[in-house]
Amino acid sequence: MALEKETEEKIFKAAQTVFQKRGFDGARMQEIADEAEINKSMLHYYYRSKDKLFQEVFQAGVKKVMPQLFGIISSELSLQEKVEKVVNFYHDMFWENQHLPSFVTYEMNQHPERFQEFMSNMNIKIPDVFADQIRKEVEAGRMADIPPRQFLMNIVGMSMMPMVAKKMVQTIFSLDEEGYFEFLEERRKLIPILIFKGVQPS
Amino acid sequence: MALEKETEEKIFKAAQTVFQKRGFDGARMQEIADEAEINKSMLHYYYRSKDKLFQEVFQAGVKKVMPQLFGIISSELSLQEKVEKVVNFYHDMFWENQHLPSFVTYEMNQHPERFQEFMSNMNIKIPDVFADQIRKEVEAGRMADIPPRQFLMNIVGMSMMPMVAKKMVQTIFSLDEEGYFEFLEERRKLIPILIFKGVQPS
DNA sequence: AAGTGTTTCAACCATTTGGTTGAATTTTTT
DNA sequence: AAAAAATTCAACCAAATGGTTGAAACACTT
Numbered sequence: 270m271a272l273e274k275e276t277e278e279k280i281f282k283a284a285q286t287v288f289q290k291r292g293f294d295g296a297r298m299q300e301i302a303d304e305a306e307i308n309k310s311m312l313h314y315y316y317r318s319k320d321k322l323f324q325e326v327f328q329a330g331v332k333k334v335m336p337q338l339f340g341i342i343s344s345e346l347s348l349q350e351k352v353e354k355v356v357n358f359y360h361d362m363f364w365e366n367q368h369l370p371s372f373v374t375y376e377m378n379q380h381p382e383r384f385q386e387f388m389s390n391m392n393i394k395i396p397d398v399f400a401d402q403i404r405k406e407v408e409a410g411r412m413a414d415i416p417p418r419q420f421l422m423n424i425v426g427m428s429m430m431p432m433v434a435k436k437m438v439q440t441i442f443s444l445d446e447e448g449y450f451e452f453l454e455e456r457r458k459l460i461p462i463l464i465f466k467g468v469q470p471s
Numbered sequence: 472m473a474l475e476k477e478t479e480e481k482i483f484k485a486a487q488t489v490f491q492k493r494g495f496d497g498a499r500m501q502e503i504a505d506e507a508e509i510n511k512s513m514l515h516y517y518y519r520s521k522d523k524l525f526q527e528v529f530q531a532g533v534k535k536v537m538p539q540l541f542g543i544i545s546s547e548l549s550l551q552e553k554v555e556k557v558v559n560f561y562h563d564m565f566w567e568n569q570h571l572p573s574f575v576t577y578e579m580n581q582h583p584e585r586f587q588e589f590m591s592n593m594n595i596k597i598p599d600v601f602a603d604q605i606r607k608e609v610e611a612g613r614m615a616d617i618p619p620r621q622f623l624m625n626i627v628g629m630s631m632m633p634m635v636a637k638k639m640v641q642t643i644f645s646l647d648e649e650g651y652f653e654f655l656e657e658r659r660k661l662i663p664i665l666i667f668k669g670v671q672p673s
Numbered sequence: 674a675a676g677t678g679t680t681t682c683a684a685c686c687a688t689t690t691g692g693t694t695g696a697a698t699t700t701t702t703t
Numbered sequence: 704a705a706a707a708a709a710t711t712c713a714a715c716c717a718a719a720t721g722g723t724t725g726a727a728a729c730a731c732t733t
Contacts, residue, residue, distance in 0.1 A: 295581070416657065419657060426629050427625060434576045459617065521720095
């Protein structure tokens with residue numbers, strides 16, 4: 270039982286590594302087996318097919334991102350704190366899972382049908398508390414009128430884009446690994462300021 | 472000779488459609504042939520291999536995006552006008568090439584080596600005129616101090632992210648095709664305002 | 674009309690790939 | 704110690720896939 274769980278986990282982690290790096294179409298079962306240091310037979314012993322293994326990896330990926338995001342914006346924190354928390358969450362998560370943002374984004378485009386149901390099952394919608402918070406700021410004249418979905422898109426776009434387009438950013442700005450990380454740390458501080466100044470009333 | 476060019480172009484356009492939609496690994500030569508309404512033999516008659524065909528499609532994709540972007544920010548327009556032009560360029564280009572932003576971004580991550588040289592050959596770096604423009608605004612106290620690369624990243628991130636993550640945006644915000652397009656048109660107007668308010672001096 | 678390049682078609686090939694099988698070995702449970 | 708489960712290995716299979724070939728039909732140029 271101890272070994273059993275270990276192996277299943279080894280396989281799963283290897284699958285995460287390979288799928289997130291290569292995508293579904295680019296991933297090879299043999300590479301997953303090698304990465305897990307087991308043989309191909311074991312893959313099918315624990316997970317019946319590539320498809321099934323992929324689904325679990327993908328869903329785990331979505332679960333690692335979405336609940337946290339919606340957890341933060343559904344909380345009772347101030348808007349300011351929410352923005353900072355979301356930005357920090359994306360940046361922290363990215364160090365541990367460099368390919369995750371790109372992976373989830375891309376595979377979601379490739380197989381939307383399969384996962385829209387799965388997404389609806391989780392509580393994926395802009396929470397009232399978040400929309401209300403923005404409306405209140407607008408009515409108090411402390412914020413320009415902006416649709417909550419656009420406000421959210423600003424935060425996510427500003428944070429995720431440089432992660433999803435890592436190699437593009439590195440190439441255009443001539444950044445090695447270290448320079449790229451500095452670039453992201455620079456952004457981490459800048460984004461909340463930008464977001465709020467950006468919606469000041471004019 | 473007339474037919475020759477036509478066929479080569481039919482193949483190329485079909486390859487664009489299929490590669491941009493499915494990615495290199497997901498694309499099938501047979502599907503490209505079907506899309507072009509010719510048979511597989513012709514693909515190899517004009518383009519020797521999948522790899523070669525892909526390279527041309529990818530490079531054409533990069534060329535459709537990068538020179539325009541850098542053309543705009545290298546021009547003699549005001550900062551304000553540049554931002555508006557870039558945002559409009561991304562939004563206009565996207566209607567015609569819905570998969571292009573996602574395609575270029577993703578494939579660049581998958582095969583960075585192959586294309587970094589190609590990118591250097593084009594004049595891909597932040598032009599002095601753009602950096603100077605920002606520096607001047609900062610020194611005049613009309614703008615908060617912000618690294619030019621971050622300023623550029625803001626524009627591109629705000630514009631491209633909802634395109635690259637189309638299905639994610641649609642799912643989270645419950646948008647059908649029409650609602651999604653409205654969402655993007657809403658953004659087209661919002662982004663320049665946000666960008667400039669965001670960097671106002673405090 | 675002859676010759677050249679283009680296009681089709683169908684068959685073919687080698688390789689890759691996801692998946693299977695079954696026997697042998699090791700580990701865990703009872 | 705016996706039974707059950709986990710693991711390995713190597714061989715195997717069928718389907719998919721990128722690519723090739725060669726002959727026949729067609730189009731275009733000269």
